[in-house]
Amino acid sequence: MGRKLFALSLFLALTACIQSDPFSQPSPEATTEQTSTAAATETPEQRAARLQATFPAQQREPEDPAQVAQGQGIYDVNCRGCHGQDLRGGDLGGPNLLRSNLVLADQKGEAIGPVIREGRTPAEGVAMPPLPLTDADVIAVAAYIHSVAATAQPQGAPPPGAVAELNIVVGNAENGQRFFEARCTNCHSVTGDLAGIATSIGTAENVQNSWVAGRRFGNPNANADPTRRFVKVTVSMSDGSSVSGVLGRRDDFIVSLTDDFGQYRSFSLHGNSSPSVTGVSVEDPLAAHRALLSELTDDLMHDVTAYLVTLQ
């Protein structure tokens, strides 16, 4: 173990000399290219299934395969000894990255990157040394981690092959009610939109999946794009006008929307059209669900579910 660690630190010191770029935000060009390449490899069925998935790690756009392959190489060399071959933790004492809220919240390395660059010193056990990877390597290794996380079993899912009924109504409904009143009543009401939700949804497991995902559990229409229809966008123009509607697509070059009259509109962000676009603001109410997840403990999740199943 001692010798292994010594060899590891020697290696890390060497990589430190070779790669010394400071971490900065990935350049927009790099990320756009990644999204469009990856999105192009996805069939409409795969896209629909991804958007219907319950857990955020599975709703992400697929990563660019080339970037994932590059990231895997970097991971195997720099991270695997501590975080394990399957990300569940390794011989040298790194934590399980599949259950990491930081990894869950990360999009393209902006949260994982600083951990890599600065290292981590836990209260006891082996520390994670700072690893001065380049920006491109950080983005690639993050893509690899997300690609593995996307294939992991969701929390609460029974192990593959298990037939036992899962009893997830193990929480404290009063705690759940307190949390609900503090955090959910901005957007929901137990006498309004969520009235009788336990009866209409059926099983406790489906109630939990529904509220965690922010999606009515039921017979999903394969072509529906449920995360989209709430996402509003407002495009401001240089002449002071603005156009709002339901977001179609947004990347670094273009934003498109369907306005209140059902008209499809698209705006170039870099063209020299006049008037030109001066601002784009996106409002996604389901972002609240995703943000909530990263602060939920298993207990809290069970408490909220225990409360919601009382809404018969």
Ligand code: HEC
């Ligand atoms: C020498 C062992 C070691 C190596 C090598 C290592 N890690 Fe870690 N890593 C750790 C330890 C230990 C922690 C947890 C420290 C703590 O408890 O705060 C950690 C924490 C993390 C976290 C934060 C998890 C969280 O939820 O807070 C991320 C992300 C991470 N490592 C990614 C990586 C990546 C990516 C690499 C390779 C580029 C890597 N680590 C290399 C040991 C290591």
Ligand code: HEC
């Ligand atoms: C910022 C607003 C917001 C907050 C806060 C919020 N939600 Fe939601 N929630 C939404 C939106 C938007 C939807 C999608 C609504 C739809 O499908 O019609 C949704 C959907 C849901 C659904 C599925 C809806 C259905 O009709 O079956 C459940 C259940 C749910 N949320 C529970 C919760 C719980 C529990 C909390 C608090 C822990 C919470 N939400 C917090 C906005 C919010």
